[in-house]
Amino acid sequence: MSDEDEPRPARTVLEQLIRERQETYDEFAVFVTNFAKDCGEPGTLSARHAKRLASGHGDGGKSLGRPQPATARLLERVFGIGIAELLAPPRNSQKRADDDRELRALLRASARVDGAVLDLLREQLTVTRRLDRQLGAILAHDEVVAKIDQVGKLLGHSVMPNTREALAALLSELRTLAGWQALDLGNVSQAWQHYEHGAAAAKDPADHSFEAHTRAGQAFVLLDIGDSAAAVGLMETVRRDADQNTNRLLRSWLAAAHGEVLAADGQRSASLRAFDHAASLLADDGQQTAGPYLALDTVHLARWRGHALARVGEPEAVDVLTHALDQLDPTFVRAETALRVDLATAFIAMREQEQALVHVRRAQTLAAEIGSVRQHRRLERLKARIESR
Numbered sequence: 001m002s003d004e005d006e007p008r009p010a011r012t013v014l015e016q017l018i019r020e021r022q023e024t025y026d027e028f029a030v031f032v033t034n035f036a037k038d039c040g041e042p043g044t045l046s047a048r049h050a051k052r053l054a055s056g057h058g059d060g061g062k063s064l065g066r067p068q069p070a071t072a073r074l075l076e077r078v079f080g081i082g083i084a085e086l087l088a089p090p091r092n093s094q095k096r097a098d099d100d101r102e103l104r105a106l107l108r109a110s111a112r113v114d115g116a117v118l119d120l121l122r123e124q125l126t127v128t129r130r131l132d133r134q135l136g137a138i139l140a141h142d143e144v145v146a147k148i149d150q151v152g153k154l155l156g157h158s159v160m161p162n163t164r165e166a167l168a169a170l171l172s173e174l175r176t177l178a179g180w181q182a183l184d185l186g187n188v189s190q191a192w193q194h195y196e197h198g199a200a201a202a203k204d205p206a207d208h209s210f211e212a213h214t215r216a217g218q219a220f221v222l223l224d225i226g227d228s229a230a231a232v233g234l235m236e237t238v239r240r241d242a243d244q245n246t247n248r249l250l251r252s253w254l255a256a257a258h259g260e261v262l263a264a265d266g267q268r269s270a271s272l273r274a275f276d277h278a279a280s281l282l283a284d285d286g287q288q289t290a291g292p293y294l295a296l297d298t299v300h301l302a303r304w305r306g307h308a309l310a311r312v313g314e315p316e317a318v319d320v321l322t323h324a325l326d327q328l329d330p331t332f333v334r335a336e337t338a339l340r341v342d343l344a345t346a347f348i349a350m351r352e353q354e355q356a357l358v359h360v361r362r363a364q365t366l367a368a369e370i371g372s373v374r375q376h377r378r379l380e381r382l383k384a385r386i387e388s389r
Contacts, residue, residue, distance in 0.1 A: 007215035014056035014086040025051045043074030110157040134331045136370025137181035144178045168204030176214045186373030193223045209250045209291035212242040228265035252281035256304045276304045299327045310346040317346035337366040
């Protein structure tokens with residue numbers, strides 16, 4: 001086998017460059033000798049010495065010292081590269097070695113994921129949710145994105161089916177939370193991508209509720225870009241697919257989400273029917289034991305229904321939303337912000353401008369504190385309506 005046909009990766013940049021010239025070491029030595037004569041260089045290089053330099057080690061695997069200054073200068077002139085770089089491993093080879101080491105490390109780390117680690121990751125998500133709902137996405141979003149990267153790496157290198165399923169469910173929840181945060185921060189394209197990746201991750205768990213929850217999130221992206229008809233179509237599909245294989249709590253949540261997009265599409269009667277169905281499912285449901293996290297109880301359902309009523313201009317919205325505001329957990333700051341925007345909307349529809357302004361001012365303060373671009377935009381539209389009257 002000739003030198004240039006050696007199958008192994010090049011060990012040095014010099015070896016790589018000689019191979020690229022498609023010369024044997026004997027042919028290369030002849031070229032270098034003639035080059036030295038033509039250029040007046042005193043350095044010399046035999047085929048044996050060239051092979052040793054290219055291999056990166058001396059005879060018997062001994063450490064290879066730097067060549068004589070004249071030889072080093074000769075090689076530098078031939079290739080236009082410093083001798084240190086010529087004798088170093090090729091960058092692509094080093095990158096492959098680094099990649100291999102990283103792969104082995106990630107495989108080992110993923111293999112150590114057990115029940116205790118999964119519980120810890122879930123607890124961290126619970127804490128992050130609390131920070132998000134109280135302090136806003138402006139402070140919690142980066143943490144969620146970092147956790148997505150961490151869990152995504154573990155999932156991508158896990159080989160145990162049960163572990164993969166648990167990590168996939170967790171990644172779906174993280175992506176769904178990140179999608180909602182991105183939407184609140186005004187990044188609709190980013191929100192859509194988070195939901196899309198979340199739905200892809202949700203295909204691993206046997207529990208179909210994770211995918212249904214994530215897909216429903218995309219309906220709110222569609223609402224934010226003004227495509228309520230597409231949002232309605234999406235929610236109809238999600239509810240139909242989830243009807244037979246998800247728990248009552250999720251079906252209640254999906255019915256409420258459907259009610260909201262129907263209201264945005266101007267379908268008042270269908271919206272209220274969806275909320276009635278959500279209430280009937282919620283009334284008989286116990287504590288959530290499986291599936292994605294859902295912040296849904298009678299108070300939150302009333303808040304959603306009030307939002308829909310305000311959308312379609314129903315006077316009843318004021319009473320429903322006021323009661324929900326009185327009962328709302330004060331740690332749900334983003335929810336309170338949205339609720340007050342809805343109340344302002346309802347009061348404007350009743351031509352009670354002063355009452356509307358009370359909620360607009362409070363909502364403005366809260367939206368600024370949590371960095372909610374979404375609610376800020378809604379408030380700007382409301383203020384324009386007030387000023388035009």
